[in-house]
Amino acid sequence: MKGIEGKVAVVTGGASGIGAAACRHFAAAGARVVIGDIDAARAQALAIEIGEHCAWPFAFDAADTEQVRQLVEQGAAHFGRLDFLFNNAALVSRDVVKRDTNPVDIEFEIWDRVLAVNARGYLAGCKYAIPHMLKAGGGAIVMTGSGSGLRGDLANIAYSASKAAIMSLSRSVATIYGKQGVRCNVINPGLIVTERGRETMAPAVRDVLQRHTLTPRLGVPEDIAALVVHLCSDDGGFITGQAISVDGGMQEHMPYYADFSSGKASWE
Numbered sequence: 566m567k568g569i570e571g572k573v574a575v576v577t578g579g580a581s582g583i584g585a586a587a588c589r590h591f592a593a594a595g596a597r598v599v600i601g602d603i604d605a606a607r608a609q610a611l612a613i614e615i616g617e618h619c620a621w622p623f624a625f626d627a628a629d630t631e632q633v634r635q636l637v638e639q640g641a642a643h644f645g646r647l648d649f650l651f652n653n654a655a656l657v658s659r660d661v662v663k664r665d666t667n668p669v670d671i672e673f674e675i676w677d678r679v680l681a682v683n684a685r686g687y688l689a690g691c692k693y694a695i696p697h698m699l700k701a702g703g704g705a706i707v708m709t710g711s712g713s714g715l716r717g718d719l720a721n722i723a724y725s726a727s728k729a730a731i732m733s734l735s736r737s738v739a740t741i742y743g744k745q746g747v748r749c750n751v752i753n754p755g756l757i758v759t760e761r762g763r764e765t766m767a768p769a770v771r772d773v774l775q776r777h778t779l780t781p782r783l784g785v786p787e788d789i790a791a792l793v794v795h796l797c798s799d800d801g802g803f804i805t806g807q808a809i810s811v812d813g814g815m816q817e818h819m820p821y822y823a824d825f826s827s828g829k830a831s832w833e
């Protein structure tokens with residue numbers, strides 16, 4: 566992959582799931598990675614697995630803008646430059662997801678907590694990383710969105726709003742800094758089976774999502790990681806301002822698709 570070797574990427578939420586797969590992909594393509602995560606032990610373990618010459622763990626909380634600044638500044642100082650930012654951390658703990666309900670029942674505190682990590686945390690990453698990219702003559706930012714940012718759903722209104730917000734943020738970054746060589750894109754994953762997902766998702770829920778996915782299999786973290794690195798590489802050099810779904814076609818079919826294809830409904 567062109568334009569990755571020797572470069573430096575900061576990955577937030579880098580210790581597990583999609584972020585960890587992205588760290589492994591960046592390192593395999595010859596980049597050095599700063600593994601930013603609230604889970605210090607997991608970030609450390611991943612850095613050891615990848616190799617400490619090219620991976621550096623950094624414990625931070627994306628809800629705290631000063632800690633985001635330290636992640637970016639110390640990461641850039643550690644490896645001597647900063648070329649890519651993968652804004653990916655999200656508040657997806659069970660406790661928060663359960664309380665992120667509907668406009669009538671949600672507590673304002675939950676709305677603020679979700680937005681602080683999933684939206685303001687991404688802005689903070691951009692705020693502190695972009696000056697390094699401008700100094701280097703360019704760079705690339707990728708953010709993890711979600712299909713929830715594109716469609717209405719029955720719950721998780723704060724999560725959905727945060728994912729919609731970063732699509733707008735990404736387009737603004739792409740527009741404002743494009744001529745200076747900074748590109749910015751969002752990837753909207755469908756159901757990606759991570760370690761956490763395997764532990765927390767009820768099999769019945771997984772079945773519903775599987776029925777609405779056009780591919781024979783569900784997603785894996787590597788599906789997203791491969792695109793993250795491509796978007797940062799020179800091969801992705803003409804792609805900016807986009808929100809790209811990597812979801813096995815979940816958003817791209819008629820709403821009645823699952824009923825007909827499962828035999829629950831018929832045209833006859």
Ligand SMILES: NC(=O)c1ccc[n+]([C@@H]2O[C@H](COP(=O)([O-])OP(=O)(O)OC[C@H]3O[C@@H](n4cnc5c(N)ncnc54)[C@H](O)[C@@H]3O)[C@@H](O)[C@H]2O)c1
Pocket residue numbers: 577578579580581582583584601602603604625626627628653654655656657682709710711712753754755756757758759760761762
């Ligand atoms: N897995 C899916 O099906 C799916 C679908 C759509 C979108 N996403 C998005 O993908 C991204 C990654 O999620 P994942 O599925 O890999 O989950 P994951 O739980 O495996 O990874 C999330 C990581 O973020 C870290 N994190 C959480 N809060 C943080 C904070 N305040 N500061 C720093 N780090 C923090 C966690 O410790 C964890 O390592 C998220 O933005 C999520 O919304 C995932």
